[in-house]
Amino acid sequence: MASAIARKTLLLDIGYQPIKVISWRRAVCMEFLGKVEVVSNFDAEVKTITRDYPIPAVVRLLHHTRVGPRVVRFSRRNVYLRDRFTCQYCGRRFSERDLTLDHVIPRSRGGRMEWTNIVAACVPCNGRKGRRSPEQVGLELRCIPRKPLSVPGSPAQLGIETVPELWQVWMPRPSRR
Ligand SMILES: [Zn+2]
Missing domain, CATH: 1.10.30.50 (DNA Binding (I), subunit A)
Structure with missing residues:
Protein backbone atom coordinates (compact mmCIF):
# COMPACT_ATOMS: atom_id res chain seq x y z
CA MET A 1 0.00 0.00 0.00
CA ALA A 2 1.21 3.47 -0.86
CA SER A 3 2.39 5.54 2.04
CA ALA A 4 -0.50 7.24 3.80
CA ILE A 5 1.31 10.55 3.73
CA ALA A 6 1.62 10.55 -0.07
CA ARG A 7 -2.10 10.19 -0.56
CA LYS A 8 -4.13 12.85 -2.27
CA THR A 9 -7.80 13.67 -2.02
CA LEU A 10 -10.19 14.37 -4.87
CA LEU A 11 -12.26 17.51 -4.30
CA LEU A 12 -15.76 17.51 -5.82
CA ASP A 13 -18.05 20.50 -6.16
CA ILE A 14 -21.51 20.50 -4.65
CA GLY A 15 -22.81 18.78 -7.81
CA TYR A 16 -20.25 15.95 -7.50
CA GLN A 17 -18.05 17.19 -10.38
CA PRO A 18 -14.30 16.80 -9.81
CA ILE A 19 -12.63 20.18 -9.29
CA LYS A 20 -9.09 19.38 -8.31
CA VAL A 21 -6.70 17.20 -6.41
CA ILE A 22 -5.68 18.44 -2.98
CA SER A 23 -3.52 17.08 -0.17
CA TRP A 24 -5.36 14.93 2.35
CA ARG A 25 -4.19 17.33 5.09
CA ARG A 26 -6.04 20.15 3.39
CA ALA A 27 -9.10 17.91 2.99
CA VAL A 28 -9.07 17.07 6.73
CA CYS A 29 -8.73 20.76 7.49
CA MET A 30 -11.63 21.69 5.19
CA GLU A 31 -13.79 19.05 6.82
CA PHE A 32 -12.89 20.42 10.26
CA LEU A 33 -13.96 23.88 9.09
CA GLY A 34 -17.26 22.51 7.82
CA LYS A 35 -16.49 23.32 4.18
CA VAL A 36 -16.66 19.77 2.86
CA GLU A 37 -18.17 16.42 3.65
CA VAL A 38 -16.27 13.18 3.26
CA VAL A 39 -17.62 11.02 0.43
CA SER A 40 -15.22 8.12 0.89
CA ASN A 41 -12.12 7.27 2.88
CA PHE A 42 -8.99 5.40 1.91
CA ASP A 43 -8.38 2.22 3.81
CA ALA A 44 -5.59 3.98 5.70
CA GLU A 45 -5.32 6.08 8.82
CA VAL A 46 -3.14 8.77 10.24
CA LYS A 47 -2.36 8.25 13.88
CA THR A 48 -2.14 11.15 16.27
CA ILE A 49 -1.80 11.10 20.04
CA THR A 50 -5.50 11.60 20.65
CA ARG A 51 -7.15 9.72 17.79
CA ASP A 52 -6.77 8.03 14.44
CA TYR A 53 -8.07 9.80 11.36
CA PRO A 54 -9.15 7.93 8.27
CA ILE A 55 -7.59 9.56 5.21
CA PRO A 56 -10.27 11.03 2.96
CA ALA A 57 -10.18 9.76 -0.64
CA VAL A 58 -12.99 11.97 -1.94
CA VAL A 59 -14.56 15.06 -0.36
CA ARG A 60 -17.42 17.24 -1.59
CA LEU A 61 -17.85 20.97 -1.12
CA LEU A 62 -20.96 21.87 0.84
CA HIS A 63 -21.38 25.28 -0.76
CA HIS A 64 -21.61 26.60 -4.28
CA THR A 65 -18.46 28.03 -5.75
CA ARG A 66 -18.19 30.09 -8.86
CA VAL A 67 -15.82 28.33 -11.17
CA GLY A 68 -15.09 29.84 -14.56
CA PRO A 69 -14.68 27.77 -17.69
CA ARG A 70 -11.87 25.38 -17.06
CA VAL A 71 -9.31 24.86 -19.75
CA VAL A 72 -6.51 22.36 -19.95
CA ARG A 73 -3.40 24.37 -19.23
CA PHE A 74 -0.59 24.04 -21.76
CA SER A 75 2.32 22.40 -19.95
CA GLY A 138 10.47 10.42 -43.26
CA LEU A 139 8.75 10.49 -39.88
CA GLU A 140 5.01 10.41 -39.63
CA LEU A 141 2.92 11.73 -36.78
CA ARG A 142 0.66 9.18 -35.13
CA CYS A 143 -2.03 11.75 -34.43
CA ILE A 144 -2.65 15.32 -35.44
CA PRO A 145 -1.91 17.33 -32.32
CA ARG A 146 -4.92 19.21 -31.01
CA LYS A 147 -5.82 21.30 -28.06
CA PRO A 148 -7.45 18.88 -25.62
CA LEU A 149 -11.11 19.43 -25.02
CA SER A 150 -11.56 21.03 -21.68
CA VAL A 151 -13.35 18.14 -20.09
CA PRO A 152 -13.98 19.35 -16.56
CA GLY A 153 -12.48 17.04 -14.03
CA SER A 154 -10.75 14.83 -16.60
CA PRO A 155 -7.40 13.34 -15.55
CA ALA A 156 -5.65 15.71 -17.99
CA GLN A 157 -7.40 18.68 -16.51
CA LEU A 158 -6.58 17.51 -13.00
CA GLY A 159 -2.97 16.90 -14.02
CA ILE A 160 -2.92 13.27 -12.94
CA GLU A 161 -2.00 10.12 -14.80
CA THR A 162 -3.43 7.41 -12.62
CA VAL A 163 -6.81 7.54 -10.98
CA PRO A 164 -7.16 5.81 -7.60
CA GLU A 165 -9.94 3.23 -7.56
CA LEU A 166 -12.04 5.23 -5.08
CA TRP A 167 -12.07 8.22 -7.44
CA GLN A 168 -13.09 6.39 -10.58
CA VAL A 169 -16.81 6.61 -10.05
CA TRP A 170 -16.51 10.42 -9.98
CA MET A 171 -14.45 10.81 -13.14
CA PRO A 172 -16.14 11.99 -16.35
CA ARG A 173 -16.54 9.35 -19.01
CA PRO A 174 -13.95 9.66 -21.78
CA SER A 175 -15.29 11.68 -24.65
CA ARG A 176 -15.95 9.91 -27.91
CA ARG A 177 -14.05 12.41 -30.02
ZN1 LIG B 1 10.21 7.77 -30.76
Missing part, protein backbone atom coordinates in the same frame (compact mmCIF):
# COMPACT_ATOMS: atom_id res chain seq x y z
CA ARG A 76 4.95 19.75 -20.56
CA ARG A 77 3.14 17.26 -18.38
CA ASN A 78 -0.24 17.91 -19.98
CA VAL A 79 1.24 17.36 -23.45
CA TYR A 80 2.56 13.99 -22.23
CA LEU A 81 -0.84 13.18 -20.73
CA ARG A 82 -2.60 14.13 -23.97
CA ASP A 83 -0.20 11.94 -25.94
CA ARG A 84 -0.48 9.15 -23.35
CA PHE A 85 3.26 9.17 -22.72
CA THR A 86 3.71 7.83 -26.23
CA CYS A 87 6.29 9.12 -28.70
CA GLN A 88 4.21 10.51 -31.56
CA TYR A 89 6.75 9.30 -34.13
CA CYS A 90 7.70 5.74 -33.18
CA GLY A 91 4.54 5.04 -31.16
CA ARG A 92 6.38 3.60 -28.15
CA ARG A 93 5.49 4.45 -24.58
CA PHE A 94 8.09 6.06 -22.36
CA SER A 95 8.43 7.32 -18.84
CA GLU A 96 8.22 11.05 -18.34
CA ARG A 97 11.97 11.48 -18.04
CA ASP A 98 12.65 9.76 -21.36
CA LEU A 99 10.30 12.03 -23.29
CA THR A 100 10.90 15.43 -24.81
CA LEU A 101 8.68 18.06 -26.33
CA ASP A 102 9.05 18.29 -30.10
CA HIS A 103 8.11 21.25 -32.26
CA VAL A 104 6.43 19.64 -35.31
CA ILE A 105 7.17 22.72 -37.39
CA PRO A 106 10.59 23.69 -36.07
CA ARG A 107 11.02 26.91 -34.17
CA SER A 108 13.49 28.10 -36.80
CA ARG A 109 10.65 27.96 -39.33
CA GLY A 110 8.17 29.81 -37.19
CA GLY A 111 6.66 26.84 -35.35
CA ARG A 112 5.08 27.95 -32.11
CA MET A 113 5.02 26.47 -28.63
CA GLU A 114 1.33 25.59 -28.67
CA TRP A 115 -0.94 22.55 -28.45
CA THR A 116 -1.22 22.12 -32.23
CA ASN A 117 2.53 22.23 -32.84
CA ILE A 118 3.98 20.36 -29.85
CA VAL A 119 4.04 16.60 -29.43
CA ALA A 120 5.70 14.10 -27.11
CA ALA A 121 8.77 12.54 -28.72
CA CYS A 122 11.40 10.15 -27.42
CA VAL A 123 15.01 11.30 -27.41
CA PRO A 124 16.10 9.21 -30.45
CA CYS A 125 13.15 10.36 -32.60
CA ASN A 126 13.60 13.97 -31.54
CA GLY A 127 17.30 13.72 -32.34
CA ARG A 128 16.62 12.13 -35.70
CA LYS A 129 14.17 14.85 -36.60
CA GLY A 130 16.38 17.69 -35.48
CA ARG A 131 15.35 21.01 -36.95
CA ARG A 132 13.47 19.56 -39.86
CA SER A 133 9.84 18.85 -40.52
CA PRO A 134 8.58 15.26 -40.06
CA GLU A 135 8.24 14.79 -43.85
CA GLN A 136 11.83 15.82 -44.48
CA VAL A 137 13.13 12.95 -42.38
